[in-house]
Amino acid sequence: MNSAQQLSNPEANHSELVALLPRADIHVFCETQETGQVVQRASADRRMSRAHVTIQLGGIPAAVQVYQTQPTPNVLVVETHLGREELFRELGRLAEVCQPSTKVVIIGHVNDVVLYRELIRQGISEYMVAPVTPHIFMEALAALFNDPKAAPLGRVISFVGAKGGVGSSTIAHNVGWALSQRQNIDTIITDLDLAFGTAALNFNQDGGGGIVDALGQPDRVDSTLIDRMMTKVGDKLSLLNGPGGVDRDYSIESHAVETILNVVRQSSPAIVVDVPNMWAPWIKYTLINSDEIFITATPELPALRNAKNLIDMLKAARPNDKPPKLVLNQVGVPKRPEISPADFAKAVGLTPVAVIPYDPQSFGLAQSNGQMVFEVAQKSKAAEILAELARSLGAAPAPVAASKAAKGSLLSKLPFMGKKSS
Numbered sequence: 001m002n003s004a005q006q007l008s009n010p011e012a013n014h015s016e017l018v019a020l021l022p023r024a025d026i027h028v029f030c031e032t033q034e035t036g037q038v039v040q041r042a043s044a045d046r047r048m049s050r051a052h053v054t055i056q057l058g059g060i061p062a063a064v065q066v067y068q069t070q071p072t073p074n075v076l077v078v079e080t081h082l083g084r085e086e087l088f089r090e091l092g093r094l095a096e097v098c099q100p101s102t103k104v105v106i107i108g109h110v111n112d113v114v115l116y117r118e119l120i121r122q123g124i125s126e127y128m129v130a131p132v133t134p135h136i137f138m139e140a141l142a143a144l145f146n147d148p149k150a151a152p153l154g155r156v157i158s159f160v161g162a163k164g165g166v167g168s169s170t171i172a173h174n175v176g177w178a179l180s181q182r183q184n185i186d187t188i189i190t191d192l193d194l195a196f197g198t199a200a201l202n203f204n205q206d207g208g209g210g211i212v213d214a215l216g217q218p219d220r221v222d223s224t225l226i227d228r229m230m231t232k233v234g235d236k237l238s239l240l241n242g243p244g245g246v247d248r249d250y251s252i253e254s255h256a257v258e259t260i261l262n263v264v265r266q267s268s269p270a271i272v273v274d275v276p277n278m279w280a281p282w283i284k285y286t287l288i289n290s291d292e293i294f295i296t297a298t299p300e301l302p303a304l305r306n307a308k309n310l311i312d313m314l315k316a317a318r319p320n321d322k323p324p325k326l327v328l329n330q331v332g333v334p335k336r337p338e339i340s341p342a343d344f345a346k347a348v349g350l351t352p353v354a355v356i357p358y359d360p361q362s363f364g365l366a367q368s369n370g371q372m373v374f375e376v377a378q379k380s381k382a383a384e385i386l387a388e389l390a391r392s393l394g395a396a397p398a399p400v401a402a403s404k405a406a407k408g409s410l411l412s413k414l415p416f417m418g419k420k421s422s
């Protein structure tokens with residue numbers, strides 16, 4: 001979405017992908033309760049958890065007042081109802097108290113591309129037309145900190161099982177494979193099950209393991225290092241995995257996972273994360289901060305209880321995101337009493353996006369060959385459903401980098417309301 005589109009249609013369909021905002025001070029001066037509430041909702045979002053946001057009423061005049069005696073923050077957002085002439089007069093006053101390094105963002109009520117261009121030329125970092133949504137707000141702020149030359153961010157797609165052995169890893173690997181092979185999307189599969197992970201086995205690899213070192217010293221991690229740690233397992237598919245052994249102790253910090261995923265996201269459009277079935281702060285962190293989450297469950301009571309707990313927690317922690325996706329797997333085990341998909345859906349409050357039959361022949365053969373279900377049982381129902389899952393992911397809108405580049409070149413050059421005003 002570019003700014004011109006956003007101007008003409010503030011409710012325009014935006015990409016779900018917003019980079020994490022850095023530890024910045026962001027001061028917002030609203031004029032309406034509505035805008036205040038939107039900013040409030042955005043500032044409680046996971047992607048803004050590191051930023052320090054303060055919200056006050058009073059628009060530009062209040063900001064001018066406050067910064068007579070205080071330094072301006074990294075980002076100053078002001079809401080205004082003013083039209084062109086009065087707006088420039090007010091901004092002139094604001095410029096007198098505003099540090100050159102402060103990025104000024106305006107939420108305006110006048111929808112006018114000419115005004116927008118003029119403001120940008122004067123050094124305003126962004127002009128959004130009210131009403132804004134939390135997503136539009138976050139997207140605009142995140143764009144201020146993005147390197148305009150950087151590639152668009154990759155999507156982090158996490159797979160977690162509602163209990164061990166439900167097939168979460170198998171599904172993650174097959175969907176990753178299909179994303180790369182069938183949807184032609186460069187994909188990295190990250191296996192965070194360091195001790196017992198099966199990604200390497202399932203792709204018939206015996207190398208890798210480097211992610212342990214990366215998790216141990218996240219501050220050293222950059223894209224070159226990550227590239228070296230990856231094993232290529234297909235034309236467009238790479239693996240970033242643990243050593244698969246128990247001779248070391250692993251303790252993982254949330255911020256290490258954050259650093260690594262942020263680096264990996266910059267090098268590939270799709271990152272499939274195989275999240276182990278255990279509970280720790282870093283697991284919770286990883287799930288909450290994923291762009292998509294697939295919870296795999298078998299149609300049994302323990303899986304149902306755990307799936308419900310995970311779904312409830314994730315919905316509550318991610319009020320501005322789509323809910324996680326539920327996959328029912330190993331459905332139809334002979335002689336096993338099972339909960340029907342409809343009852344399962346009702347109990348957890350989420351309809352499964354896929355119901356995969358129990359198919360020990362196809363899955364067993366794939367596992368023993370170190371191949372994907374697609375390769376050993378192309379015609380199976382399971383292969384068909386897994387391909388459909390990958391297709392649904394592949395069809396999601398990709399983030400747009402070009403508009404950010406165009407915007408970035410403008411705003412990085414000019415100081416806000418500099419002497420060169422026309």
Ligand SMILES: Nc1ncnc2c1ncn2[C@@H]1O[C@H](COP(=O)(O)OP(=O)(O)O)[C@@H](O)[C@H]1O
Nearest residue numbers: 161164165166167168169170330358359360363
């Ligand atoms: N639909 C299925 N039918 C039969 N076996 C399956 C199915 N899905 C997964 N499996 C098998 O179940 C076992 C556990 O799978 P895995 O992906 O390691 O589970 P998790 O990662 O949830 O612990 C593997 O042997 C896998 O081949």
Ligand SMILES: [Mg+2]
Nearest residue numbers: 168169193276
């Ligand atoms: Mg697993």
